[in-house]
Amino acid sequence: MGLGAVLLGAAWSLSWGLTGLRTHALFFPHWLGAILLFDAWTQRRTQSSLWLRSRRAFAGTFLVSMPLWWLFEALNVRLENWIYLGRESFSDLEFALWSSLSFSTVVPAVLVLSEWAASFPWVPRLGRGPKLPERWTRGSVAVTLLFGLGAVQLACCLAWPRYCFAFAWTSGVFLLESACVARRVPGLTHDLGRGDWSRWLVVWAGGLACGALWEMWNWYAFPKWIYSIPGVDFWPVFEMPALGYLGYLPFAHAVLLASLLAFPASARARLGPLAR
Secondary structure, three states: OHHHHHHHHHHHHHHHHOOOOOHHHHHHHHHHHHHHHHHHHHHHHHOOOHHHHOHHHHHHHHHHHHHHHHHHHHHHHHHOOEEEEOHHHOOHHHHHHHHHHHHOOHHHHHHHHHHHHHOOOHHHHHOEOOOOOHHHHOHHHHHHHHHHHHHHHHHHHHHOHHHHOOHHHHHHHHHHHHHHHHHOOOOHHHHHOOOEOHHHHHHHHHHHHHHHHHHHHHHOOOOEEEEOOOOOOOOEEOOEEHHHHHHHHHHHHHHHHHHHHHOOHHHHHHHOHHHO
16 A cells, blocks of 8 residues: 555656646556555455455556557547647657556556445445346347447447447447357346346446546646537536546446456456456
8 A cells, every 4th residue: 555655646746746748657657556555445445456366467457458448549539529738749659658558557447446446335235226137138139239239329429429429438338248248258237137236336436436536637737638528518527527427437337348358267256356
């Protein structure tokens, strides 16, 4: 916990306290500090954490993270929902390298903060909910239904980005859930057949926590991102419109599913309670 707090405190202070270009070099240590801090906090509460269970799995989440977020960057070429102030200060190669390093922290941040949320006692109390019919959560019918919904949403997002931009976040959930069902990986849809909403709750909580921290720490950063989101571009909380935070719910869901699919079955359990 000490190392994480030191990294976080130093990088946060420098990012907000200095002027000019600085956040491109500080983003990784800043978020590495936050990840280590919350991982240690979870370990203190539960005697288990991603770092404690497997250093290899911990490192692997950073590798999964880079290509996953670059996919969203590719979608944003069509959507144009966010841009980076200060981009012109870097060559294409410099931007790609610094961005990849920063993007590597996204998946571990969501997983660690979701596991941290799972350590609180409200989870078992609120984790029971309605059950979906088994045919909707398992087997070929579920695969077809989930894949179809995801494919239609993605097509609409690309065809009409001004009106269907929200599908950039939800389409990935359906497509990844269909892959989980097809490969018999325990995705979140699987839980609904048992009426278990606990993983949904903690992943949403982790995603919202990450979103709030990303947006807060971006506020006085440079380079930084800003948004242009049609129809909801009001009531900003930091740079993000208030309604934009809802996108962190399906995004965190997609992050977990991508992680489950990326890890082999022998290593998946090391991701912890989120992978059950």
